[in-house]
Amino acid sequence: xxxxxxxxxxxxxxxxxxxxxxxxxxxxxxxxxxxxxxxxxxxxxxxxxxxxxxxxxxxxxxxxxxxxxxxxxxxxxxxxxxxxxxxxxxxxxxxxxxxxxxxxxxxxxxxxxxxxxxxxxxxxxxxxxxxxxxxxxxxxxxxxxxxxxxxxxxxxxxxxxxxxxxxxxxxxxxxxxxxxxxxxxxxxxxxxx
Numbered sequence: 001x002x003x004x005x006x007x008x009x010x011x012x013x014x015x016x017x018x019x020x021x022x023x024x025x026x027x028x029x030x031x032x033x034x035x036x037x038x039x040x041x042x043x044x045x046x047x048x049x050x051x052x053x054x055x056x057x058x059x060x061x062x063x064x065x066x067x068x069x070x071x072x073x074x075x076x077x078x079x080x081x082x083x084x085x086x087x088x089x090x091x092x093x094x095x096x097x098x099x100x101x102x103x104x105x106x107x108x109x110x111x112x113x114x115x116x117x118x119x120x121x122x123x124x125x126x127x128x129x130x131x132x133x134x135x136x137x138x139x140x141x142x143x144x145x146x147x148x149x150x151x152x153x154x155x156x157x158x159x160x161x162x163x164x165x166x167x168x169x170x171x172x173x174x175x176x177x178x179x180x181x182x183x184x185x186x187x188x189x190x191x192x193x
């Protein structure tokens with residue numbers, strides 16, 4: 001074997017090694033993206049389950065509070081509409097919209113309970129409110145987990161060179177679950193009549 005043949009073999013070996021490293025890197029990025037996508041999908045489903053639980057508990061609360069506070073018909077229609085839309089939520093945007101509406105309704109209900117401090121069903125109302133609070137804590141943890149997974153996924157989609165692999169494989173950044181600052185700071189409506 002002459003030097004030229006050996007040099008060609010070495011160059012081919014180096015090229016093969018570089019291609020193998022690039023391929024393995026691409027497989028690693030792909031597997032990480034798939035793993036993160038599966039994680040956020042599972043967590044998003046948990047968000048939907050807690051959303052349904054909250055809506056069920058709010059429905060119970062409204063029915064209980066209805067016996068001593070005369071809510072407007074629109075509030076009951078809105079809770080029913082939210083309950084059915086909670087089952088149809090498919091995107092983070094849908095969940096964010098439902099979250100805003102739930103916060104508004106919960107503010108209205110809390111004001112009604114405070115306005116009637118000694119109803120016969122106060123114990124039941126208190127228990128349901130406590131359960132809703134627990135469920136809201138679960139929902140907050142699931143949102144936090146979801147957003148952390150999405151942040152890692154989005155970072156891989158943004159960072160070089162993994163962004164090239166993500167783009168080539170059709171992965172796009174995912175939307176976060178958000179709670180609008182205005183919804184958190186909004187003073188509940190105190191007018192029921």
